[in-house]
Amino acid sequence: MTVPPILRVEGLDVDIAGSRILTGVTFEVPATGVTALLGRNGVGKTTTIRAVLGLLPDGGRVTAGRVTFAGDDITHEPTHRTVRRGIGYAPEDRGVFAGLTVAENLALAERPGHEHRYDLVHDLFPELAARRDQRAGTLSGGQQQMVALARTLLNDNTLVVVDEPTKGLAPRVVTEAAEVLERAAERVPLLLVEQNLAVVRRLARSAVVLDAGRVVHTGDARGLLADTARTTALLGVGSRTDHGAA
Numbered sequence: 001m002t003v004p005p006i007l008r009v010e011g012l013d014v015d016i017a018g019s020r021i022l023t024g025v026t027f028e029v030p031a032t033g034v035t036a037l038l039g040r041n042g043v044g045k046t047t048t049i050r051a052v053l054g055l056l057p058d059g060g061r062v063t064a065g066r067v068t069f070a071g072d073d074i075t076h077e078p079t080h081r082t083v084r085r086g087i088g089y090a091p092e093d094r095g096v097f098a099g100l101t102v103a104e105n106l107a108l109a110e111r112p113g114h115e116h117r118y119d120l121v122h123d124l125f126p127e128l129a130a131r132r133d134q135r136a137g138t139l140s141g142g143q144q145q146m147v148a149l150a151r152t153l154l155n156d157n158t159l160v161v162v163d164e165p166t167k168g169l170a171p172r173v174v175t176e177a178a179e180v181l182e183r184a185a186e187r188v189p190l191l192l193v194e195q196n197l198a199v200v201r202r203l204a205r206s207a208v209v210l211d212a213g214r215v216v217h218t219g220d221a222r223g224l225l226a227d228t229a230r231t232t233a234l235l236g237v238g239s240r241t242d243h244g245a246a
């Protein structure tokens, strides 16, 4: 029996401030494993995620197409309702409250009516348990990324969206982040925006590639990355490559 995708994006057009940013974006996220959303800088990866979550900036709107989550149309739904359906989101800027402790940052993410998986979070991130009373603003970038991920795993989400989790991290920390993402993906499907191709190679089963606001490739991630010429053509030589995910 084929398991239906957890997320389906069909023919999505998005305008921001009168400019067309996404055109006919169509892809599916399987209900298990990691799906990588790839592409050069500025091609529309974050906009795609934000459109799914109802988080487009002022002046941004979905002008055509449909987003379906677990079989339900969520296209024009407010973010709080979409999130309550079970989508966790770790944004690119991590969204950590610097003045609050680790424990307070986690508590803020608790969603009424959901089971809170502190057992899972402390198992995946023992360091956060040890640093529970430390202000989040004094954590390293890698530790703040852990807080952002931990918040998405605390509630029993059925999809977690992670935007550039390894950006700006030292190679050793990238490896740690990749390990945590790999373990998280055993529990919940991930839609992952990632420019470090070693991380993508390690984690992703399928890949969606955007270029200039359009999908230019969907399919098996490792097959794509094994084809150097195609990878270079689609992602450019400027993509961060094989640092720190081994």
Ligand SMILES: Nc1ncnc2c1ncn2[C@@H]1O[C@H](COP(=O)(O)OP(=O)(O)OP(=O)(O)O)[C@@H](O)[C@H]1O
Residues within 6 Å of the ligand: 016, 017, 021, 039, 040, 041, 042, 043, 044, 045, 046, 047, 048, 057
């Ligand atoms: N608030 C906004 N106002 C105007 N244009 C925007 C806004 N947000 C995004 N854009 C434009 O939309 C396009 C896609 O941006 P987006 O951030 O989605 O790309 P990206 O693939 O995530 O890039 P990066 O890898 O640099 O994060 C860019 O041309 C960007 O300038």
